[in-house]
Amino acid sequence: MIWKPNVTVAAVIEREGKFLLVEEETSQGVRFNQPAGHLEPGESLLAAVSRETLEESAYSFIPQHLLGIYHWHSTESATTYLRFAFIGTLAGHDATRKLDEGILQALWLSPQEIRDLRQWHRSPLVLNCLEDYLAGKRYPLELLTHYA
Numbered sequence: 001m002i003w004k005p006n007v008t009v010a011a012v013i014e015r016e017g018k019f020l021l022v023e024e025e026t027s028q029g030v031r032f033n034q035p036a037g038h039l040e041p042g043e044s045l046l047a048a049v050s051r052e053t054l055e056e057s058a059y060s061f062i063p064q065h066l067l068g069i070y071h072w073h074s075t076e077s078a079t080t081y082l083r084f085a086f087i088g089t090l091a092g093h094d095a096t097r098k099l100d101e102g103i104l105q106a107l108w109l110s111p112q113e114i115r116d117l118r119q120w121h122r123s124p125l126v127l128n129c130l131e132d133y134l135a136g137k138r139y140p141l142e143l144l145t146h147y148a
Contacts, residue, residue, distance in 0.1 A: 005071070009049040010036035010125070012087050012133045018065050018108035019130060022056045023077040025102045026122065026138045028076070032114075033122035035061070035084070035106070036128060043065035043144035058097040063088040066139040068132050070125050085129045087138060 012034055013020040021032050023083035037052035039045065046063050063086040070083040099106070109117070112148060118127055 003080075005082040006041040008036055008081050008083045009039060009052055009081055009083045009112075010034040010129060011046055011049050011053045011063070012067055012085055012129050013053075013059070013061065013090060013125065014133070015090070015108060018110055019114060019133075020057060020059065020106060021109055021126075022099075022106050024056075024122070025104060030104065030120065032117050032120055033126055034085070035059075036122075040148065042148075044148075045084050045144055046086070046141065046146070049084070049088075054094075054097075055100045056103050058094045058099060059106070060091040060093070061086075061088050062091050064139065066125050066141060066143055067129060067137055068139070070128060072123060072125055076140040081123070081125070083129075085125075089132060101120075125129040 022035055023030060025031055030093060035053040035056040039048045049063055050061050053059055065087040067087050073080045092133040114130055121127060
């Protein structure tokens, strides 16, 4: 059997000192996460993070930097994730757009509010990505190559 990790993308977006998170219903109950999701077949990482952000928050996202690549194994689900997290800007918001199934709301929270909610984070990657962002980590998108 060949083992493969689940490749996911996430957007870390700051606006006026607050960060965009989504509140979502999961098998573990209500959890908080950055807009994030799985890479789809044939999709580039940049297209995936823009799509997931729009689907989960109704915000149009333009990735500008790679924040980091994160490897995490969930013992709860026995699943390994390889997360590509991106930093970028917003290009609009469609307040009438229906959010993905399971997404309860998109909200803007301060770093301290996010830290205070850590027991309800979808994974430890939520706080890890926030702290890396606040530490100034940024990598050029040119690190990524996508062959169509």
